[in-house]
Amino acid sequence: MGGLTIILVLEATRRVVGSALPIVVTVFLFYTYFGQVMPGFFAHRGFSLTRIIDHLYAGTEGIFGIPLGVSASFVFLYFQF
Numbered sequence: 407m408g409g410l411t412i413i414l415v416l417e418a419t420r421r422v423v424g425s426a427l428p429i430v431v432t433v434f435l436f437y438t439y440f441g442q443v444m445p446g447f448f449a450h451r452g453f454s455l456t457r458i459i460d461h462l463y464a465g466t467e468g469i470f471g472i473p474l475g476v477s478a479s480f481v482f483l484y485f486q487f
Contacts (some may be wrong), residue, residue: 408463415469 441450
């Protein structure tokens with residue numbers, strides 16, 4: 407469910423904003439997954455696909471956390487006035 411939600415959010419972002427933002431997000435998702443094969447300064451231990459999806463889907467910094475709260479409050483302000 408989390409993977410499907412992430413893909414749907416990327417597709418919705420592509421349709422609303424254009425292709426630049428989803429491409430940047432996809433590059434950083436690949437960096438998160440393939441961090442152990444990066445050279446030198448960019449290397450890190452990498453994260454499993456399960457951990458990435460869990461953090462983005464169920465974490466407070468993910469899709470339903472702070473970003474949704476900020477966007478909902480600004481949308482509310484525009485509808486209020």
